[in-house]
Amino acid sequence: MVRVTKQHTDQAHASVRASVRDQVLWLATAIVNHANNVRPNTDGTKVGGHQSSSASSVAILTALFLEVLKSEDRIAIKPHASPVFHAIQYLLGNLDEPYLEKFRAFGGLQAYPSRTKDPETVDFSTGSVGLAGPAAAFGALTRDYLDTHGLQSTSGRFYAHLGDAELDEGSMWEAVIEPALAGLDRCTWIVDVNRQSLDRVVPGIRVRQFMDMLNANGWTVLTAKYGDRLTELMERPGGEALRTRIDDMSNEEYQGLLVAGEGEVRTRLLDGSELGRSDIDMCIGGSGDGELYERITNLGGHDVGYLVRLLNEASSTSGPTAIFAYTVKGWGLQSAADPRNHAAVLTSDQFAKFAELTDRDAANPWVKFAAGTPEGKYIASAAGRLGMRCSKPEPPLRFNETRLSIPNVTSTQDAFGRMLVELDRTSPESTSRIVTVSADVATSTGVASWINRVAVWSKQEELDYLGFGERILKWIEKPDGRHIELGLSEMNMFLLLAQLGLSDRMSGRRLVPIGTVYDPFIARATDALINGLYQESRFILLATPSGISLSTEGGAHQGLITPSLGINTPGITYFEPAFAREVEWILLDAVRSIGSGEGESYLLRLSTKPVDQTLFPAESGQLRQDVLKGCYRFRSAPADSEAVMSVFAVGAMVDEAIGSIELLEREGIGVSLFIVTSPDLLFRQLNAAHANEQAGTDDTRWDPLDLLNDREIGQPVLSVIDGHPHSMAFLGAALDCPSTVLGVTNYGQSGSRADLYRHFAVDAQGIFEAGLGLVDRWRKRVL
Ligand SMILES: Cc1ncc(C[n+]2csc(CCOP(=O)(O)OP(=O)(O)O)c2C)c(N)n1
Numbered sequence: 001m002v003r004v005t006k007q008h009t010d011q012a013h014a015s016v017r018a019s020v021r022d023q024v025l026w027l028a029t030a031i032v033n034h035a036n037n038v039r040p041n042t043d044g045t046k047v048g049g050h051q052s053s054s055a056s057s058v059a060i061l062t063a064l065f066l067e068v069l070k071s072e073d074r075i076a077i078k079p080h081a082s083p084v085f086h087a088i089q090y091l092l093g094n095l096d097e098p099y100l101e102k103f104r105a106f107g108g109l110q111a112y113p114s115r116t117k118d119p120e121t122v123d124f125s126t127g128s129v130g131l132a133g134p135a136a137a138f139g140a141l142t143r144d145y146l147d148t149h150g151l152q153s154t155s156g157r158f159y160a161h162l163g164d165a166e167l168d169e170g171s172m173w174e175a176v177i178e179p180a181l182a183g184l185d186r187c188t189w190i191v192d193v194n195r196q197s198l199d200r201v202v203p204g205i206r207v208r209q210f211m212d213m214l215n216a217n218g219w220t221v222l223t224a225k226y227g228d229r230l231t232e233l234m235e236r237p238g239g240e241a242l243r244t245r246i247d248d249m250s251n252e253e254y255q256g257l258l259v260a261g262e263g264e265v266r267t268r269l270l271d272g273s274e275l276g277r278s279d280i281d282m283c284i285g286g287s288g289d290g291e292l293y294e295r296i297t298n299l300g301g302h303d304v305g306y307l308v309r310l311l312n313e314a315s316s317t318s319g320p321t322a323i324f325a326y327t328v329k330g331w332g333l334q335s336a337a338d339p340r341n342h343a344a345v346l347t348s349d350q351f352a353k354f355a356e357l358t359d360r361d362a363a364n365p366w367v368k369f370a371a372g373t374p375e376g377k378y379i380a381s382a383a384g385r386l387g388m389r390c391s392k393p394e395p396p397l398r399f400n401e402t403r404l405s406i407p408n409v410t411s412t413q414d415a416f417g418r419m420l421v422e423l424d425r426t427s428p429e430s431t432s433r434i435v436t437v438s439a440d441v442a443t444s445t446g447v448a449s450w451i452n453r454v455a456v457w458s459k460q461e462e463l464d465y466l467g468f469g470e471r472i473l474k475w476i477e478k479p480d481g482r483h484i485e486l487g488l489s490e491m492n493m494f495l496l497l498a499q500l501g502l503s504d505r506m507s508g509r510r511l512v513p514i515g516t517v518y519d520p521f522i523a524r525a526t527d528a529l530i531n532g533l534y535q536e537s538r539f540i541l542l543a544t545p546s547g548i549s550l551s552t553e554g555g556a557h558q559g560l561i562t563p564s565l566g567i568n569t570p571g572i573t574y575f576e577p578a579f580a581r582e583v584e585w586i587l588l589d590a591v592r593s594i595g596s597g598e599g600e601s602y603l604l605r606l607s608t609k610p611v612d613q614t615l616f617p618a619e620s621g622q623l624r625q626d627v628l629k630g631c632y633r634f635r636s637a638p639a640d641s642e643a644v645m646s647v648f649a650v651g652a653m654v655d656e657a658i659g660s661i662e663l664l665e666r667e668g669i670g671v672s673l674f675i676v677t678s679p680d681l682l683f684r685q686l687n688a689a690h691a692n693e694q695a696g697t698d699d700t701r702w703d704p705l706d707l708l709n710d711r712e713i714g715q716p717v718l719s720v721i722d723g724h725p726h727s728m729a730f731l732g733a734a735l736d737c738p739s740t741v742l743g744v745t746n747y748g749q750s751g752s753r754a755d756l757y758r759h760f761a762v763d764a765q766g767i768f769e770a771g772l773g774l775v776d777r778w779r780k781r782v783l
């Protein structure tokens, strides 16, 4: 009888792990090879793909998917390792073979993992480096939030698999120092330390600094640095000196060793070491050149068993963990460690050679392990563990009608703050799923009364040292609080908003996230905003205060580009209301849509400018519909006017537009005034009208937006916005009318609102003068 010892099974297990890892490397390399060297190339453009970035991560992702991850865990994959992810999904039976030939093809596998476009379950869309690590951390925070609110979630641990150059991004460190993430359980980052980025070998030995920074912020850092073969060498006499020599080596020098080739490793090791030279000589003396090279390049990040041990250790450690897995970029390929390997793709000949070396068939690459083999069983067991996602559709959250009480004079920002409280009053149960977020600007963006009512979230009850419970503006922190206050990082806020807005799809429970930010500082974190929208996250973003209407706050706080951003960015509907009732209708519509798990995100650009609410037209169902459609008619030009001009006023500029009417009509120019609540929706209507026109389903009209009456068609159009006028420049052309757009084209300065409106000529006088000029120009053309 054969006695099976532990050593035997360990060795057998190691060889199965290595064999599957090598198959993953083969498949990932073949996926990119097929896209570049086999699939017909229709236009001669390089297809690309990242074989070297993929190769360095094969063991990491094999360890994760084949042994560690459970079906409830969520993971962000290093963007350039997407072929490895697809290879593993194929082996697990989650991806059909034809897809392997459609990497980077239209309708096929995306270049970078995509939640919405890839055929398999992808948790995080990645591609913009530096966002995935924080996103995973905020995903774990979202799960903690659900837990403390008694909402049972379907998610487990949150992992991020990262490239080492991602640690150059400030977003990574903004997250690491974020107080709300301190002590976060269920979050593990695993960094592929291949010492290379896109252009270069990352200078110096910065990993040490990174580890210190993580440690200082309460992270547990684990390292898979040296593989078994190198460790065994370092355990020989003199090995300590060898370890010190390699530990202290800069990235450039180590990388030099890797590419130097077998003949040179010994000399390089010895030449650079003054103190321990004889010890190193003693340690490596017994190994021939080939063996020495193989041992020196034996790194822990390619050892599946080692990585599994560390990943399991990370799971049982409290607080967040980061694993640094040392690897070789291009491991196992001809491009290994080459400083220019980032975008390099093996030629057909190189691929054929790789096939020959690894005993595989280049012409028949998509081979799987047979079911009964040890590898087949290993994969089947992982597939069973990962199983099917438990997804229970959430019923829609219902929000009742509200009736906001509105003072005679108020701002849209103020209306927003009141509306939060009104929602809580009228639909307490559904509103319990509303969570507000701010990066240190809650009280200056209108959220104070809400915070008074619902408290600030913290994982445990906090002592009220500052006596906030006694103040009019309370700041009580407790586990069932519904406002999340972050440190001052807009990047963190947008990353958190995105995760809260994906909570139904990531953790099975729906939240309605509402974030507030100063309008100009959206620019600080636009990439994170877009990344959230690209993933179809749903949230409401309030940009307030905005434009020059914030007056004394001056040019440094004045947002200029948000209207364009709101129009140009897919996945978010941008509104800029003028009156409080509009804010009420838009917000109610937004929470209803997000509460039902439908539609897209919302951006409301608000203002602190007090506006006379008695000017708001008589309410009607039609008016409400028009407000939500993006534009409504405020008044029509008097029938007896000599000339007619249509004025389109956006948001805070409504007063000025109304003020210009009298001035213009004194000159015989009748004004039809339209209030634009959403330049974005107007533009979309225009696009839809054009599409219908092209499809022949619409009869060609003069006014594709269906706003103007016969008397107004073809007459001058003037628009005014407290933002860059280019954002409204489409309107004149859309309506086929001579047009002018007023707005702000430069950085402002401190001053009263009147001073600034005058300076930028967007006050009633400015509108009047521009209107006169426009009508004059139009008359000359007509005559
Ligand atoms: C925000 C952002 N900036 C630039 C790039 C272009 N880029 C793609 S990969 C890369 C370097 C990545 O290096 P690393 O993270 O170490 O990954 P690996 O070495 O594993 O490929 C860069 C700069 C990007 N994808 N995202």
Ligand SMILES: [Mg+2]
Binding pocket: 163, 164, 165, 192, 193, 194, 195, 196, 197
């Ligand atoms: Mg790298």
